[in-house]
Amino acid sequence: MTKNMEKVAHKYIVCLVKVSQLQIKESAKMLCVKRFDFVLIVLFGLLDLDHGKQFPAPIKRCRMDDEACLVQQGEMFFKTFKHGIPELGVDSIDPLDLGTLTIDSGEQSASLQFKLVLTNAKLYNLGSSTSVKSLKGFIKDPKKNLKLTLVIYAPELELHAQYDVNGKVLILPIVSKGNVIIRLKKMTGKSRIIAEPQKRDDGKTYLNIIDYKTVSKMEGGHFNMSNLFNDNVELRESTLKVLNDEWEALAMDIQPRINEACDRVLKKALQRFWNDIPYDEFFEN
Secondary structure, three states: OOHHHHHHHHHHHHHHHHHHHOOOOHHHHHHHHHHHHHHHHHHHHHHHHHHOOOOOOOOOOEOOOOHHHHHHHHHHHHHHHHHOEHHHOEOOOOOEEEEEEEEEEOOOOOOEEEEEEEEEEEEEOHHHHOEEEEEEOOOOOOOOOEEEEEEEEEEEEEEEEEEEEEEEEOOEEEEEEEEEEEEEEEEEEEEEEEEEEEEOOOOOEEEEEEEEEEEEEEEEEEEEEOOHHHHOHHHHHHHHHHHHHOHHHHHHHHHHHHHHHHHHHHHHHHHHHHOOOOHHHOEOO
16 A cells, blocks of 8 residues: 555544544534545555456466476366356356357268258366366567467367258268267367457556467267167167268368367457456566
């Protein structure tokens, strides 16, 4: 607290004490009390602004050159945001709400020609199982755009959705609706995050994300779809076998759509996290 602020507070404390001791009109006493309350509110508000926004616990600051700490806090970001942070307006990322995904398959495999629409798609286990392998790109000069590179690994993710498929598998027409679970195994993702510095009226610099793009690779995937061919067991099992055997071809159509949806949601979560924290307060001195 500055000396001027201390003087103002002292003045109104004295006022309050004198009023309580003197036999004066109740209206005068209440006026002084209200003025005192107002001053306290202003003073504590200013003190709070002086301290700035804090990282949500348990995330902590690192030195800019301490990559091991940055990687650890990157993992903590996923775990902290797992259930969302309501006070920051950040939604849960486990499950991660991907909305609607439209996948046109056929360019990578002649045996698979169909349009698959996934609605109410949700990705599970991202917050709980993700490990950060690398996080680089922070710079001292916030006047330049940041170009961050984030590498993550997740042993198994699950995508749950309602599906609507229309097309063919081999020579068999397939038109169906139902529920689907897609297990994504051993996913490695590399994200490029570009953020521009923006100076605000408070004189401090904040980051605005202008691009968030991920490429990923998965070692395997597995489809489980209900209500295929009205749950005719023989047709259902044979179709799922073809889909799972052709995973590598399907992944080239499916992975980009999942990546785009994840990028959209994670960009929003990270931006809300950065909105109230000046860049020069990201790191320990």
